[in-house]
């Protein structure tokens with residue numbers, strides 16, 4: 001019996017389905033790295049509430065937590081419930097600020113139910129038309145794109161910005177905020193359909209397919225004045241194309257390196273560290289990594305107010321890649337890492353009651 005059959009068979013029971021880490025991936029994750037557990041719905045204590053998951057966010061960082069390589073956060077342990085941001089509904093509450101029926105953004109993970117003490121839980125507006133946007137353009141990924149570009153990218157009108165994964169929730173935010181700030185925006189995405197959407201809907205000036213054999217030449221032709229800001233989402237071949245085009249004093253917010261997350265060894269070819277260090281020195285580059293809530297948590301209310309207005313006015317657009325059912329989470333996760341998503345990946349786990 002497949003993993004999906006197992007999950008589907010149990011989904012109507014009054015129990016808590018949980019998807020747990022069964023083993024650590026070597027390379028790309030597979031279904032064998034996950035296991036289904038079904039247990040009792042947990043009981044909140046006198047200072048907790050019970051949450052029922054409505055939407056589960058799937059994000060590239062989850063691949064890092066499945067590994068035990070040293071990183072900025074502790075790894076999941078084998079047997080832990082997969083972690084993840086969620087939109088959830090309050091089912092029972094012993095916390096003053098949260099009432100039964102409230103919709104919240106929580107970190108409930110890949111499961112139907114969780115208990116929370118309310119810390120770090122954000123209440124959503126009850127009238128919000130699309131609560132799942134709290135996991136994308138109005139949540140962690142949108143916030144990441146906004147802060148990385150504006151704070152580390154230090155954009156100035158007329159400069160050239162390049163960002164890959166341009167139709168995902170981070171890249172789409174970076175490009176659209178870049179347009180608002182008067183930058184020339186060059187998106188990079190996987191395939192003609194994504195590139196057309198990036199230009200026609202998101203307003204990028206140009207979008208290039210990183211799978212093209214002559215990607216580096218196309219990028220050079222699209223950046224006649226060089227690159228002032230490279231918002232780093234992917235690394236790999238895109239970064240190789242960007243490096244020779246960087247201008248003096250260019251800024252590189254290092255947000256993610258998704259092309260490397262499944263890598264098991266260093267890329268082929270000669271060591272390019274010396275070339276990179278030479279460029280940092282001669283071009284006086286600013287290269288800064290950041291982890292969004294660690295660095296910028298205090299700015300979230302300001303971001304949310306600004307982005308909500310832009311979304312409402314249509315200045316910023318968003319696209320979701322929504323899949324139905326908790327059982328689909330592992331496959332949707334593999335697809336997202338592989339570029340088969342088109343927009344922010346969200347799993348619809350249950351209906352709002």
Ligand SMILES: NC(=O)c1ccc[n+]([C@@H]2O[C@H](COP(=O)([O-])OP(=O)(O)OC[C@H]3O[C@@H](n4cnc5c(N)ncnc54)[C@H](OP(=O)(O)O)[C@@H]3O)[C@@H](O)[C@H]2O)c1
Nearest residue numbers: 060165168169170189190233255256257258259291292339
């Ligand atoms: N630092 C932080 O605090 C923070 C917070 C959130 C996210 N991030 C990072 O931001 C980046 C984007 O996240 P997201 O949620 O917006 O992801 P996403 O765009 O929804 O999904 C990842 C995308 O990466 C692209 N990709 C995969 N392999 C690639 C390759 N070899 N070369 C080029 N592109 C490749 C694919 O898009 P295409 O098909 O278009 O290539 C894929 O759709 C990730 O690196 C993530 O880890 C960092």
